Amino acid sequence: LAKTTQPISMDSYEGQEVNITCSHNNIATNDYITWYQQFPSQGPRFIIQGYKTKVTNEVASLFIPADRKSSTLSLPRVSLSDTAVYYCLVAPGYSSASKIIFGSGTRLSIRP
């Protein structure tokens, strides 16, 4: 299972764009990159998943360079409600579900 490294915490202000980068140097060919968001007293919630290049949905964008050894979650125009812990996961996708190991995540704090 590919190990991931991401910043422990980040601070930003409302209305700003926030980029959280995750390193995964030993990512495998069949691994997908998935980001989850966790609010206090709740389980993690799926945000976005990608394999290469760029993926965008109504919540975020995910940028993955050609070597796939890192990925960047981009949150446009954050608000106070985006304060949460964000987890980067690397695991086989669209195949047999397998044990998923979560890292420590990035604690994002948004200020007024």
Add this chain to the structure above:
Amino acid sequence: GAGVSQSPSNKVTEKGKDVELRCDPISGHTALYWYRQSLGQGLEFLIYFQGNSAPDKSGLPSDRFSAERTGGSVSTLTIQRTQQEDSAVYLCASSRDRGAYGYTFGSGTRLTVV
């Protein structure tokens, strides 16, 4: 059901007692996972069930912890002779046979051992 349901939502127990935590996964999800999250910490993998295969128990911290999944659906996590260090939120998740994309978590059971 529409989501993953866990019960109870909160449990306070005395040290040395046994506790059972229940997880109802999303209907049709073949994979079920248990995680533990201590206050302010990340998720610690405990055990993983996939269909009728033998579960992956590699994350269970001691032999006081066990889990079963009946009929490929409901799962119960049992902690025997609870200790104070067992206090945490226990999260259950289920997924289709599609890897990380289909991972849906319950709201967890907050266990406090006093």
